[in-house]
Amino acid sequence: MTPLERLRNHSNEFRKEIIGLASNVYGAVGFAASNVYMIIADGGVIIVDTTESTKAAENVLAAFRKITALPVRSIIYTHSHRDHISGAEIFAGSGDPEIIASHRFASDLVAVDSKKPLPNKALADRTRRQFGIGLAFPDERVNLGCGPGDRPLEGLGAGFMPPTTRVHEDRINRNVCGVELELVHAPGETPDHLVVWDDGNGILICGDNFYKSFPNLYAIRGTRYRDYDAWADSLDLLLSFDAEILAPGHSRPVVGADKVRGVLTDYRDAIRHVVAETVAGLDRGEGPDELADKIALPASLADKPHLQEFYGKISWSVRAYCAGTLGWFDGNPTNLDRLSPRQEAGRMIALAGGEAALFDTALTAHRTGDHQWSLELLDRLLCVDAENTEYRLLKAACLRARADEEINATARNYYLVAAAEI
Numbered sequence: 012m013t014p015l016e017r018l019r020n021h022s023n024e025f026r027k028e029i030i031g032l033a034s035n036v037y038g039a040v041g042f043a044a045s046n047v048y049m050i051i052a053d054g055g056v057i058i059v060d061t062t063e064s065t066k067a068a069e070n071v072l073a074a075f076r077k078i079t080a081l082p083v084r085s086i087i088y089t090h091s092h093r094d095h096i097s098g099a100e101i102f103a104g105s106g107d108p109e110i111i112a113s114h115r116f117a118s119d120l121v122a123v124d125s126k127k128p129l130p131n132k133a134l135a136d137r138t139r140r141q142f143g144i145g146l147a148f149p150d151e152r153v154n155l156g157c158g159p160g161d162r163p164l165e166g167l168g169a170g171f172m173p174p175t176t177r178v179h180e181d182r183i184n185r186n187v188c189g190v191e192l193e194l195v196h197a198p199g200e201t202p203d204h205l206v207v208w209d210d211g212n213g214i215l216i217c218g219d220n221f222y223k224s225f226p227n228l229y230a231i232r233g234t235r236y237r238d239y240d241a242w243a244d245s246l247d248l249l250l251s252f253d254a255e256i257l258a259p260g261h262s263r264p265v266v267g268a269d270k271v272r273g274v275l276t277d278y279r280d281a282i283r284h285v286v287a288e289t290v291a292g293l294d295r296g297e298g299p300d301e302l303a304d305k306i307a308l309p310a311s312l313a314d315k316p317h318l319q320e321f322y323g324k325i326s327w328s329v330r331a332y333c334a335g336t337l338g339w340f341d342g343n344p345t346n347l348d349r350l351s352p353r354q355e356a357g358r359m360i361a362l363a364g365g366e367a368a369l370f371d372t373a374l375t376a377h378r379t380g381d382h383q384w385s386l387e388l389l390d391r392l393l394c395v396d397a398e399n400t401e402y403r404l405l406k407a408a409c410l411r412a413r414a415d416e417e418i419n420a421t422a423r424n425y426y427l428v429a430a431a432e433i
């Protein structure tokens with residue numbers, strides 16, 4: 012199977028469906044980047060997570076309304092990522108639900124393609140590329156790695172409501188609208204994760220601490236360091252519930268205690284493996300470039316369907332661990348004060364025999380399928396002649412070719428948006 016075929020198959024995790032998990036618990040998968048869960052309680056419903064847009068929230072609510080007309084009494088945010096918090100106004104309607112989140116809840120709203128002021132243009136631009144905003148579906152943007160490729164974007168980021176209740180305890184039993192739930196602080200993909208344990212049904216709603224992909228330990232849109240050890244510790248915590256059903260923030264629920272135990276154990280072991288191998292390599296004096304190139308999952312984990320690199324990627328995780336724990340310096344004193352990119356490019360071009368010779372090598376590399384090498388050569392040429400049409404078009408062609416070599420949706424989307432920008 013080609014990488015593109017594998018990524019297309021992964022879209023099956025996001026096929027649109029309302030999934031009944033218990034007589035009073037339902038999940039909406041495939042309506043938005045993230046899943047929404049509904050717990051039917053006494054005289055009202057509890058909503059866990061609310062999607063990234065008001066339009067997606069409307070679609071989910073309409074589907075839930077075919078099951079019950081009870082009003083939304085309570086909304087729980089598993090964490091502050093925008094794809095979980097931006098449809099709250101739709102679920103609240105004219106009501107006044109309690110909105111529950113962790114005391115560490117801190118929105119990192121990124122206003123992609125909305126009229127709101129951009130909090131950080133670089134982050135917004137990179138987020139647009141990561142999620143393939145503007146790419147054609149399904150030929151270019153296949154999926155998001157974490158969600159379907161064809162979600163609605165109307166009202167993106169527009170329906171957020173701030174929490175009214177912040178949970179300060181590590182774990183607390185709460186009667187929410189007559190349903191006994193345990194709310195548990197479990198830092199993972201974000202430090203503010205609050206997971207929901209429904210003991211009566213054996214259902215664990217775990218936010219983004221698990222989904223069916225190698226974990227997104229580093230997001231290429233740009234993130235602060237995500238504490239890998241804390242995430243692995245939280246997976247141990249999630250294992251302690253012995254859940255029958257694991258209801259993740261992305262991808263379809265996992266059903267059956269053995270399966271749940273298996274996927275959580277694999278996830279934890281994969282994160283711990285990346286940490287251990289990276290630390291060992293750094294201790295040997297190796298740097299992020301070498302370690303990103305060589306670290307892989309052990310054979311016992313490498314083929315697991317829930318650890319394929321559709322969303323997170325091992326090499327990026329290795330680099331982010333190095334940067335997150337040691338900062339930008341790779342330990343090689345050559346790199347303490349490098350030549351400027353322009354100086355380096357000029358000297359390399361001269362060494363290669365001039366611009367025409369280097370371009371010729373880049374073109375041959377592209378034609379023989381060595382697209383990454385071609386890109387690295389072209390970047391030198393573009394460094395000294397940024398507007399050169401030949402260089403730019405060849406770079407765009409190489410980026411498109413690299414996209415088809417990727418199973419990682421965020422890399423694919425990033426390559427294709429960058430090519431379109433050229």
Ligand SMILES: [Zn+2]
Binds near residue numbers: 219
């Ligand atoms: Zn998410």
